[in-house]
Amino acid sequence: MKETDAGNPPAALAAAGTGPTQELDGSSQAGVSAPISADTVTWYKIGMSAVEGEGVPLDQTSMWAHNADILSGMRFSATIQMRTPLRVLEHHGELHSNPKSAPPAYAREPWEGMWVPQTKSFREMGIDLPEMDGRQMASEVGTIPADGGDYLPFLKKVRRIVESYRTIDQRVGELRALLAEPRYAEYVSKSGGADRIINNFFPTFLSTIPGLPAATANSLRDQGLDTADMLAAAPDATLLAVKGIGPSKLKTLRARCEEINEGRSHPRIDAVRR
Structure with a gap:
């Protein structure tokens, strides 16, 4: 500095x-x-x-x-x-x-x-x-x-959970349990709620596809097409039949699937920075 x-x-x-x-x-x-x-x-x-x-x-x-x-x-x-x-x-x-x-x-x-x-x-x-x-x-x-007050110990607990190398489902479950503790209600509320906190660390794969409308993501999810592996395996015709997906968006979707190297079969991705 x-x-x-x-x-x-x-x-x-x-x-x-x-x-x-x-x-x-x-x-x-x-x-x-x-x-x-x-x-x-x-x-x-x-x-x-x-x-x-x-x-x-x-x-x-x-x-x-x-x-x-x-x-x-x-x-x-x-x-x-x-x-x-x-x-x-x-x-x-x-x-x-x-x-x-x-x-x-x-x-x-x-x-x-x-x-x-x-x-x-x-x-x-x-x-x-x-x-x-x-x-x-x-x-x-x-x-x-x-000195960080009571907020710093809370943050450390959150980070210990999300930075562990347990499965995404295990970490999401532990994090949700921590965020549900009444003593942390104020911190959770000021951070936008438990779902927002969880999604910041473990966003859904569909939410990371650039420019994908929420309605289109919901349609894909309803068809079970919510992981990189599932989308990569889906025929072009199937994806183009979904409202909101045209040739350009299909190209974007295919490119995003190729970027995922780990956890390709899970609907969430690990976005934790250690």
């Missing part, structure tokens, strides 16, 4: 989409009004002061070294969303306190998470002021405590 413009917040702070950062105007990137964190403001101010007049970008480790009087290290902030892999969520809140080495690269893509400066406490800096409490961060269900 690098500072690219001393007059604006670091571009990398926005790279995580609806992830852990918040804009300097006080609104979260998830569209939820929330106070910005002191760490985010510190990162912005450090970035400005570190590059002012130098004309060269400084990475996280360099900024840390230049501001050792107010920083105790770098803390990993994962993007708190259902799409975030478990390998990333597991490290949320982890502190890297060795200024001589770069923090571990837990995120494989910028949106997954980032390392942000961890400011020292007022006491550590010799300032006689009460410590700031109640820091918050953005998530896809709204503002939550900076």
Whole structure:
């Protein structure tokens, strides 16, 4: 992550989409009004002061070294969303306190998470002021405590289920049981409901065919033509007889069937990113 413009917040702070950062105007990137964190403001101010007049970008480790009087290290902030892999969520809140080495690269893509400066406490800096409490961060269900609150453990449970290598049917069953627990009702509701969550991880094969109308998908499903194998084996005449499928759509359908390498006999596909 690098500072690219001393007059604006670091571009990398926005790279995580609806992830852990918040804009300097006080609104979260998830569209939820929330106070910005002191760490985010510190990162912005450090970035400005570190590059002012130098004309060269400084990475996280360099900024840390230049501001050792107010920083105790770098803390990993994962993007708190259902799409975030478990390998990333597991490290949320982890502190890297060795200024001589770069923090571990837990995120494989910028949106997954980032390392942000961890400011020292007022006491550590010799300032006689009460410590700031109640820091918050953005998530896809709204503002939550900076440590992930109760939502992070829920996300980890979801990810452990969907990232396992059990069959799709087993994972769908376990996930549906988890989402039905009353204590998670608010999170499920804010995520669009259990069916939407399940379909995000395990969409039906028919729903992944580009431009296929819902009515046409229903007709195919009623005829038992809802898997890559079944559609691939169906004669052109059979498919062309279905309303909504013409020569162009038939070509699209055939191409989509060829793209499926695993689970070709199942009506759902595994879209889980690990």
